[in-house]
Each structure stands twice: as structure tokens, then as C-alpha cells.
Amino acid sequence: MLDKHAIDYSVYLVTEKYDGRHEELFLKKIEQALKGGVTLVQLREKALETRALYTLAKRVKTLTTRYNVPFIINDRLDLALAIEADGLHLGQKDLPASVARRLLGEDKLLGVSAETVEQAKRAECDGADYLGVGSVFPTKTKDDATIISIDALRKIKAAVSLPIVAIGGITLQNAGLIIKEKVAGVAVVSAILGANQPEQAAAAFRKLYKTIEVN
Amino acid sequence: MLDKHAIDYSVYLVTEKYDGRHEELFLKKIEQALKGGVTLVQLREKALETRALYTLAKRVKTLTTRYNVPFIINDRLDLALAIEADGLHLGQKDLPASVARRLLGEDKLLGVSAETVEQAKRAECDGADYLGVGSVFPTKTKDDATIISIDALRKIKAAVSLPIVAIGGITLQNAGLIIKEKVAGVAVVSAILGANQPEQAAAAFRKLYKTIEVN
Numbered sequence: 001m002l003d004k005h006a007i008d009y010s011v012y013l014v015t016e017k018y019d020g021r022h023e024e025l026f027l028k029k030i031e032q033a034l035k036g037g038v039t040l041v042q043l044r045e046k047a048l049e050t051r052a053l054y055t056l057a058k059r060v061k062t063l064t065t066r067y068n069v070p071f072i073i074n075d076r077l078d079l080a081l082a083i084e085a086d087g088l089h090l091g092q093k094d095l096p097a098s099v100a101r102r103l104l105g106e107d108k109l110l111g112v113s114a115e116t117v118e119q120a121k122r123a124e125c126d127g128a129d130y131l132g133v134g135s136v137f138p139t140k141t142k143d144d145a146t147i148i149s150i151d152a153l154r155k156i157k158a159a160v161s162l163p164i165v166a167i168g169g170i171t172l173q174n175a176g177l178i179i180k181e182k183v184a185g186v187a188v189v190s191a192i193l194g195a196n197q198p199e200q201a202a203a204a205f206r207k208l209y210k211t212i213e214v215n
Numbered sequence: 216m217l218d219k220h221a222i223d224y225s226v227y228l229v230t231e232k233y234d235g236r237h238e239e240l241f242l243k244k245i246e247q248a249l250k251g252g253v254t255l256v257q258l259r260e261k262a263l264e265t266r267a268l269y270t271l272a273k274r275v276k277t278l279t280t281r282y283n284v285p286f287i288i289n290d291r292l293d294l295a296l297a298i299e300a301d302g303l304h305l306g307q308k309d310l311p312a313s314v315a316r317r318l319l320g321e322d323k324l325l326g327v328s329a330e331t332v333e334q335a336k337r338a339e340c341d342g343a344d345y346l347g348v349g350s351v352f353p354t355k356t357k358d359d360a361t362i363i364s365i366d367a368l369r370k371i372k373a374a375v376s377l378p379i380v381a382i383g384g385i386t387l388q389n390a391g392l393i394i395k396e397k398v399a400g401v402a403v404v405s406a407i408l409g410a411n412q413p414e415q416a417a418a419a420f421r422k423l424y425k426t427i428e429v430n
Contacts, residue, residue, distance in 0.1 A: 049308040049309070050290055050291075050308065050309045050310055051307070051308045051309055051310065051311070052308070054310055054311070054314075075265055076265075076293060077292075077293035077296070077297070078291060078292035078293035078296075078310060078318075079310075081292070081293075081318050082292070082310055082314045082315075082318065092266070093264040093265065093266045093267070094264070094265045094266055095265055095266065095269055095293065095294075095297055096266070096269070099269075099297045100297075103293075103296050103297065
């Protein structure tokens with residue numbers, strides 16, 4: 001069983017913009033990222049039909065299991081239950097966290113996206129295990145994302161006792177600014193999956209996190 | 216608890232093409248259909264975000280509960296669980312029925328769409344309680360629907376022992392042809408919700424079904 005208190009959130013890979021084609025390439029990139037050292041994988045795909053998503057999620061889970069990394073499903077509690085994922089990540093437009101927690105059970109990881117102190121506190125009360133906070137930088141992955149300041153990130157971090165994973169536009173160039181804020185991790189999409197060499201990109205994030213963490 | 220063996224499938228309302236606006240009008244039409252005598256309601260909405268769907272589903276459930284009619288969610292097991300719907304309806308591109316049955320439990324209604332004898336038999340093995348079979352007529356609601364013949368409907372009906380609900384392009388004008396095949400019900404979308412008077416339309420379907428059933 002997942003030890004929820006021993007999760008390494010430091011390099012949190014979020015997969016996105018998978019168009020239903022090129023499945024082998026998509027899985028290969030995820031595997032490269034796992035080899036490079038991402039510590040958690042979240043599948044976030046909104047466009048696929050349920051069966052296609054189910055099949056894809058099972059394949060990704062096979063990879064994360066091989067690399068002993070927790071696997072989280074975005075939004076879809078049904079899929080998280082169906083493939084027995086390690087957890088579920090909810091945005092503010094997904095199921096209420098309290099409802100998801102009841103159906104998911106206490107053993108699974110539950111993450112909630114928060115842009116404000118109010119959302120963060122509510123998520124904590126509703127049973128979230130960690131928060132995804134952002135966007136900390138502008139991002140092309142999510143056009144409608146609200147950008148929050150470093151100061152807002154600090155306020156959210158101070159308001160809750162949950163681990164914080166910062167998300168949104170994080171690259172190797174700007175990640176240091178965020179890691180210095182002592183977040184539990186940085187969530188990365190295109191800076192790893194869009195890199196020419198996802199393995200090296202993931203390894204570089206890992207190294208950067210560790211270097212700053214010990215200082 | 217739902218008595219799965221006493222379900223009246225005869226006038227099975229499927230809601231569709233709800234665009235996220237005009238929620239009050241949409242709910243009003245469903246209520247009119249319930250007043251007119253629809254015997255089951257399925258919420259089939261693919262376009263809404265999860266939270267909006269959750270909120271809408273809870274409102275529809277309030278109506279179906281008031282009229283003592285079973286309420287089924289299309290595709291989304293997460294929502295069916297979250298709002299404690301009476302059941303789930305799965306298409307061939309949704310979760311495998313066997314997986315859904317395991318997560319849904321034995322007490323809930325599980326419907327599966329089938330276009331062929333093979334799909335119908337598999338659904339029966341996988342734990343379906345009833346089958347949605349169609350499209351029996353061309354339909355604008357689902358552009359990519361395969362049209363099946365009356366003969367194909369008969370073969371499916373003969374191959375399984377499950378109740379059959381025919382679906383696809385069913386109107387007051389053509390429903391008689393299908394009801395004569397001794398199906399458990401006809402699923403109707405636009406011929407009720409798109410009618411000027413959904414209550415009268417639902418009542419007319421109910422009357423038609425009963426008239427043919429007793430002959």
C-alpha cells in the first residue's frame with residue numbers, strides 16, 4: 001500500500017495534450033522521464049473518450065509501477081478507481097474534494113488545485129493530501145490559467161500544513177525561484193515531455209531540486 | 216433500494232445536447248416529461264466539465280426522486296457514485312462493463328449499448344441489467360450512430376435474456392413498429408425534450424406503449 005507520508009513530490013510530471021495518436025511515442029517519453037527521475041506521474045487528458053483513456057491509463061500505470069513511482073489520475077475518479085491508481089488530482093471545476101475522498105477511501109492520494117488561500121484551506125478541510133498551486137508562471141499548456149505571484153504562493157503555503165506542488169510554466173531556467181520557496185515539488189509538463197531528451201530534462205530537474213533543497 | 220426486477224423501461228428518456236446554458240429550461244422540460252409519464256431518465260452529457268455535470272445531475276436526481284423514477288448516468292461512473300444515481304449506462308467506448316459492475320456493486324442498474332449480437336452477449340456476461348440497442352432509425356442526436364435493421368434487433372433480442380430498450384430516431388410516428396417487437400422500452404431524446412409540449416409527448420409515448428403491449 002502507498003505510504004502517503006513518504007511521497008516524493010519533488011519532480012511531479014503532468015502529462016497533457018495527448019491527442020489520441022502516437023501512443024507509443026507518448027509512452028516512450030513518459031518512460032524516459034521516469035528513467036530521468038520524475039518522482040510522480042499525473043495523467044491529465046480531457047479530450048479522450050473514457051475507454052481510450054482507460055486503456056492509456058493502464059499502460060501508463062504499467063510504467064509507473066515498473067519505476068515504483070506513484071500514479072495519479074486527473075479529474076476522473078472513475079478511472080482512478082477502475083485502474084486502481086495511487087491517487088486522484090482535482091481542479092476546482094472537478095468533483096468536490098470531500099465527495100471524491102469519500103469514494104476514493106483514505107489510502108489513496110488526493111490532490112487539489114488551489115489558486116487562493118481560501119481554496120487551499122477548503123481543500124485541506126475536505127481531505128486533500130497535497131495542493132497543486134499555480135500557475136506560478138505563464139503557461140501555454142493551460143490558456144485560461146490564472147497567474148499567481150510568489151507572494152501569493154507564500155501565503156497559501158503559510159495557510160495550510162499540506163505539501164505544496166507548484167505548477168504552471170515551470171522550466172529549468174525558472175524552477176530555482178520556486179524551489180527556493182521550499183515547496184514539496186515542482187509540477188512540469190512541457191519542459192520535460194516537450195524536451196528533445198525527456199530523460200535528461202527530468203534528471204536536470206531532479207538535480208536542481210536536490211541542490212537547492214540541501215542549501 | 217432499487218428493485219432491479221421491477222424496472223419499467225417503457226418510456227426511457229435520454230437527455231442530450233445540454234449546452235450548459237438555460238439550465239432552468241432544461242430542468243423544466245425534464246420535469247414536464249416526468250409529469251407526462253416517462254419511466255426512467257438517463258443524463259447523457261459529454262461536453263460539460265465534471266463539477267457542472269455533478270451539480271446538474273444532483274438537480275435532475277431531485278426531480279426523478281420526486282416522481283419516483285430511476286435515474287441513470289451515462290458513461291461517468293464517478294458521477295453515478297458521487298450522486299448515488301440508480302445506475303449507469305455505458306457505450307462501447309466507455310469503461311468495460313465488467314469493471315463498472317465491480318465498482319458500482321450489484322444493487323445498481325447497469326445498462327450497456329449494443330449494436331451487434333456479439334456486443335449484446337458480452338454485455339450480458341459482463342453484468343449488464345439491460346441493453347440499449349440501436350440506432351433503430353436515423354438520428355440527428357448522434358451523427359455517427361450505426362443504423363441497425365429490425366431483423367438485427369430481433370436477433371439481438373433472441374440472443375440474450377436481458378430487457379432491450381431500443382434507441383435512435385424514435386418518434387411517435389415510428390415507435391409502434393419497434394414496440395411491436397416486444398422490447399422492454401423505447402428510449403427517446405428529441406421527440407420528448409424537443410417537443411413543444413414535453414408532457415403531452417411523454418404521455419403519448421406512454422399510451423402508445425401500453426396500447427400495443429396489451430394487444
